Amino acid sequence: MLSNLAQDLVELKKDEVLTAVNKAVEANADPMDIIQEGQRGMGIVGEKFETGEFFLAQLMLSAQIFQDIIAIVEPLLLSDENREFMGKVVFATPQGDIHDIGKNIVSVMLKAHGYEVHDLGVDVSKEKIIEKVKEVKPDFVCFSCLLTTAFESMKNTINALEVEGLLKDLKVLIGGGVTSEQTRDYVNADFQSIEVMDTIGYCNKAMGV
Structure with missing residues (x-):
């Protein structure tokens, strides 16, 4: 069902992808x-x-299709409304970067594993992040970055x-293809x-799990 x-x-x-995803959901396939x-x-x-075989337009189109997959699957991962959260996460793409596919994937997976995620979006200023940290008192702040020019913003x-x-009681995590x-x-x-x-x-x- 998912072989192609x-x-x-x-x-x-896109049509073939989303048809396959919907059929898999109907067949109770593992959303993971x-x-x-x-x-x-x-x-x-x-x-x-x-390698230059694909251009930016193809990359963006494929990313949008993947976002559509996530939109279909996410409710299955988050179906238990009464679960207790393991921890809190503030997530953002730092100021100077507008890429969000990596952030969205990790956000969904964190939610699926029991974390309360506050997604601030892309191109997020330090002021907005500080404000949210003060508001929700998270255990983690996560950054997803695909542009080296955004390193200074994270720093x-x-x-x-x-x-x-x-x-003091906060861990900062970073990710993205350009990070090391x-x-x-x-x-x-x-x-x-x-x-x-x-x-x-x-x-x-x-979190001691």
Whole structure:
């Protein structure tokens, strides 16, 4: 049922992709399997973009199809309305970056694993992040970044959180294809990964799970 989903996504066959997803949902397929197939397709798209085989328009179209997949699957992951949250997360794409697909994927997965996620969107200023941290008192602040030019924004935001005395009981996580351990050290974050489940694992460990 999902065997062609990744390839259809690569070929930008939106109708075929969404039909397959809806059929899988009707057949009670594991929503994680659906997401993973979508991620596999996006991985291929990313490789083709890096080699010049795909252009920005194709990358954006595939990302929109993947967002549509997430929209269908997300309610299945969050169906238990009475669950207790394991922790709180403030999530943002930092100021200077407008990419959101990575943020959206990780946000959904954090929610699916029991976290209360406050998604602030893209191109988010340090002032807005500080305001939200003061409001909800999260356990984690997460940044998803696809532009190296946004590193300074992350660094400045983390520095501002420290000046405000908000880092004492707070872990800062960063991710995105352009980030590395060196980026983590540069911006003074606690954790860096480009893998969703690594991020989930870090949060769970920090919460004592």
